[in-house]
Amino acid sequence: EILLTQSPGTLSLSPGERATLSCRASQSVSSNYLAWSQQKPGQAPRLLIYGASTRATGIPDRFSGSGSGTDFTLTISRLEPEDFAVYYCHHYGTSPPYTFGQGTKLEIK
Amino acid sequence: QVQLVESGGSVVQPGRSLRLSCAASGFTFGGFGMHWVRQAPGKGLEWVGHVSYDGTKSYYADSVNGRFSISRDNSKSLLYLEMSSLRAEDTAVYSCARFNGAYESLDWWGQGTLVTVSS
Numbered sequence: 001e002i003l004l005t006q007s008p009g010t011l012s013l014s015p016g017e018r019a020t021l022s023c024r025a026s027q028s029v030s031s032n033y034l035a036w037s038q039q040k041p042g043q044a045p046r047l048l049i050y051g052a053s054t055r056a057t058g059i060p061d062r063f064s065g066s067g068s069g070t071d072f073t074l075t076i077s078r079l080e081p082e083d084f085a086v087y088y089c090h091h092y093g094t095s096p097p098y099t100f101g102q103g104t105k106l107e108i109k
Numbered sequence: 110q111v112q113l114v115e116s117g118g119s120v121v122q123p124g125r126s127l128r129l130s131c132a133a134s135g136f137t138f139g140g141f142g143m144h145w146v147r148q149a150p151g152k153g154l155e156w157v158g159h160v161s162y163d164g165t166k167s168y169y170a171d172s173v174n175g176r177f178s179i180s181r182d183n184s185k186s187l188l189y190l191e192m193s194s195l196r197a198e199d200t201a202v203y204s205c206a207r208f209n210g211a212y213e214s215l216d217w218w219g220q221g222t223l224v225t226v227s228s
Contacts, residue, residue, distance in 0.1 A: 035213075044218035045154065045215075056216065090214070092208075099156065100146075100153060100154040103153045103154070
């Protein structure tokens with residue numbers, strides 16, 4: 001069973017700063033199946049990155065994803081006020097078919 | 110524009126059953142696998158299960174296997190989640206989500222419907 005562990009649990013930064021969020025898999029996974037989503041309070045999640053590094057339609061280029069094997073990173077180059085939210089990495093696999101990390105809350109410092 | 114709208118959530122007693130629906134629009138529903146995801150109050154996302162594009166295959170999280178069942182009606186663009194033997198720990202917002210095979214990822218979620226299991 002693949003487990004995804006995100007760190008840190010909470011990240012406190014100011015607008016304009018760079019954010020680096022980590023997602024570690026319990027075993028090596030294909031980059032093709034690793035994605036990142038953003039969720040704001042009371043809203044549905046929104047897909048940001050798929051295939052570990054490809055931005056979904058309409059996602060600003062300040063969001064970027066990288067990594068391979070067991071270690072993946074979501075980077076937000078310059079934080080905008082609307083970027084403060086909870087971020088989840090997720091993985092499409094076989095057993096179980098789908099897994100979410102526990103989330104990283106990005107809050108305003 | 111893709112839209113997924115869930116309905117059917119309510120307060121239900123432990124041990125009882127409930128059926129949720131998800132109405133899809135803005136895309137060819139029968140061309141996509143569909144998932145259910147839940148979020149307990151103040152908690153993260155938990156995958157519940159999914160059904161293939163044609164409804165012939167379904168898979169479930171261990172926590173709901175044998176109690177929950179997912180089905181779909183492609184002629185009506187509707188997805189269902191039948192929940193039985195409900196427990197307090199099933200209390201959550203339940204959302205349907207579209208799986209995009211080109212992305213190998215869930216790419217659209219609905220806002221969800223709240224299920225509260227309480228006596």
